[in-house]
Amino acid sequence: MRFKGYILLAILFFSFQQSFAQQAKHIFALSDSSFVLDGKPFVIISGEMHYPRVPREAWRQRMKMAKAMGLNTIGTYVFWNLHEPQKGKFDFTGNNDVVEFVKMAKEEGLWVILRPSPYVCAEWEFGGYPYWLQNEKDLIVRSKESQYLKEYQDYIKEVGKQLAPMQVNHGGNILMVQVENEYGSYGSDKEYLAINEKFFREAGFDGLLYTCDPAGDIANDHLAGLLPAVNGLDDPGKVKKLIKGLNDGKGPFFIAEWYPAWFDWWGAPHHTVPAAEYSGKLDSVLAAGISINMYMFHGGTTRGFMNGANYKTTSPYEPQTSSYDYDAPLDEAGNATSKFMEFRNVIQKHLPAGEVLPDVPTAKPVMAIPSISLSSSVKIGDLLTAPVKNISPLTFEDLKQDYGFVWYRTTLTGGKAGMLKLKDLRDYAMVMLNGKRVGTLDRRLNQDSLMLTLPKGKITLDILVENLGRINFGKFLLQNKKGITEKVVFAGNEVKNWEMYSLPFTDISKVQFKPVVQPGNTPMLKKGIFKLGQVADTYLDMSSWGKGVVWLNGHNLGRYWGIGPQQTLYMPAEWLKIGNNEIIVAELLQPEQQELHSLEHPILDAVKK
Template identity: 60%
Template structure:
């Protein structure tokens, strides 16, 4: 009990000491002992949970942290996402939901330490593993390597990030305990020179606290950096954790499971994750009883909004993009409500408290609401109002079109029908001939060709191509250019002469809408509705009658939907709704004739369809 007593002497004394920014911040030391982390020379066992600031509405950061405290956490882990901070080279955004410094300050105010993971590779089921899309414009650049061009832009970004975060380290009176360099690098490569360059970049930028690496147990020999703390991911047996870390850390600890998985993520078209609360609670109890520090991945997942979902792919498994919901079957669900797992973990942590100590009460959950069905009264067909095209002899990938995400319409003419083949389609295409829908091609299913019949001479061929999410993990990280990245042929003859129309959908755009009765079926389109609310609350858009697309609400991109599931709803935080007038825009590329958009007071994350 002495270890947890030291934890809670800091964790619960929030009134006027360490955790009050209104007063002079207390100075602390944080060091590595033989077997423990030492806070001011006394053992500190981190009971941590991962939360990601871009996946949680800024308005809800504090609420989620209060829930973390109520479950018994004393630390928050978070990645830092390079591609949200530098979407355009040298233009840095640390505002709004990207305000990582404010996220950390809020944690400080709520009595929580932070383990920072600015790698900058994050994996995280996040687009391109967190790397900015524009790195792919240079075909020769190799991320996660000693490539001088990569290291130059990487170092530049870390210096910009350091300006935000250096004052928040524990060495400067803040609450950042440790900083992770790289992320599961052993699962990718084994270049110790590259790892040491990472260390050098962080040190030169001013990160002067404890640095650590983390890897899966079987990959630690490749991914750890000698002389720095190695943490392990996914290992649950306490004896094995200690033996492994001893092996790579000069026979000593501290012992840190940087990613312990009480849940898992979902892929489109696959089953919803379901990890046992009872078994997870038993594992947590064993780890805590052994004095091991733990970061549960995830405590609260939130939502991957916009086009930021990633995808997995390796030599044995096909391309598999992730859904927008990052519920993760976590203790705190997508909307921030405590689950069965939350209460099971709270009970375990409470059992390890010293005599007389108690956890804070669990904040009351805010009930979700079902809002009236939203009438979609306006329609905008996209093929009838195309932007100015880019022209080229061969189809160009998104990166050569200076486009990050979204869609591109590739248009050309063909002389006859036959077997249409798209070489290296990335990732999903709707095929039209003279405006008539022919079918879809899907990288997930290894579909890259179809037979075109009844084609007239000089027929117009349209390929509506979507980036379903760049690969975030595995050996193909550098092979991540999107759109049509190879040739297009019919009956083996390559097609030349292309017009390419860009649809990045950073916003709902400036499209012209008409009455919904005027819509043309079978083409990608936008549907707009306006509605009035007197009562606000979290709600869930029910997308089960829609096909494939995304939704903007009052200017916020809520994420993607796809009728194949398992996710069938889109979470709407109450803070993004307005009392009075609201506006919604739905994009659908598969289904037509939408008239209404219903909602629910609960999520549907576990229904798959054969569509």
């Protein structure tokens, strides 16, 4: 009995030690030249990785890879439109469980830099803003307008409830928290910035706050008392001079976004940058004792309908691809690249004495699935239920719909020809007469008009409009409504009396499929069941298909589009099952396709005109 008592005491003592270690508070502070962690100089070597762009089941593997490259910190945004998809309805579950993401990083020995600004940019839909902000009367994002500030404050309070207790000064692993995001590239209202800081403090973020901007805009965003950090600059002398000039001649010095490559958008070449062009710069930055966050360390995939878009008056609308591979050190599937190895070699040179990096895990297994038959289908036009009726077309926002598609329907009197014009189409439209496609219109190409010849009689005009992603950067953030946003004109006359059918495709499991449906010239959903004896990463080859979306076992894998450069969709092993698997394809342009194949490697660099 005495021996059992000793064992019980030992267990209780060990549990107490573990609990105390979890709650132990660290001191993270600024000196005139460096960050200081528990009284010792500390160089942040961080890599950006966004929790919604990686399957939750794979978070830990990616973090182990971060440690193996030499990172001591992970940076991540927090995405408002994920966590409050509808006003007042918050979601921090599943792949949105950012608290678990931060906890897991701690378990893997990683600090976290948190970026919960309501605006994130990030090549993300609407820059992270929820679509419904556009329905709030007179609301102006990134401003002192009262309704925006109310919604912003409500949101950041919810984020604070989740994450403020995880700051380093409360025993957690969040080192720093970013206020706003590259605001200097958008405006220069210091009162607005001060309100941001106040909201963050009131939400419980009472540790170290910072701002970050490109070098040319950083003065617009600097707020006294907050650490200024620079994006996109990696010359040590210039970094130190810039920060000292804003910070009373002091440091520390932090490159908050360092770009070893870039992102892609549909119809443009894949972006790659050789590691050799950046390894020397990384070496010089670390040799100078400057902290750094590489954007991205691991990009992953922008699944579902969450990609953003760029737009300028001098360039076309540019919706981004689903692959967010970014030519990053860790590829889309989480494997080390040559860039990873070169950066690891650089980081290794600057480790504290006696510290050794973990071995690099071997590449994950891959497989190719030779053939998947899509044996059942349904016409998307057969999914239409109760419409919303209106004299003029309604936008997605009018319909309280966030993403996906809207089907517009009206009738025309036939027997004539004329130009069909969709004023301010956003973003891609398939035009059908009596159920058959007669043309498409693409905002990227500034297309909004189509010549039609109508047969005699009453003609059903259907227009299926896809939201290809709201603008995520620049001054057009409040010009982001989707669908047919103005009016439709045919042969010089406005077309009225519309029916609108919402097709958000948020729950694909409710669709009823039929064994055999003749495709015709109309968009379709197709389903197949395939059996696996083992699971591994694979890449769905969509190069012979047209345009659409794919779901695997209920997970939206993202968009595909034959124009490229992305021709494959990454299918993570974590979402495949031994036994039966279900795959569903929404195909707009080539509904006759009946078969899918996969590859052991991605195709991200094939542009087709």
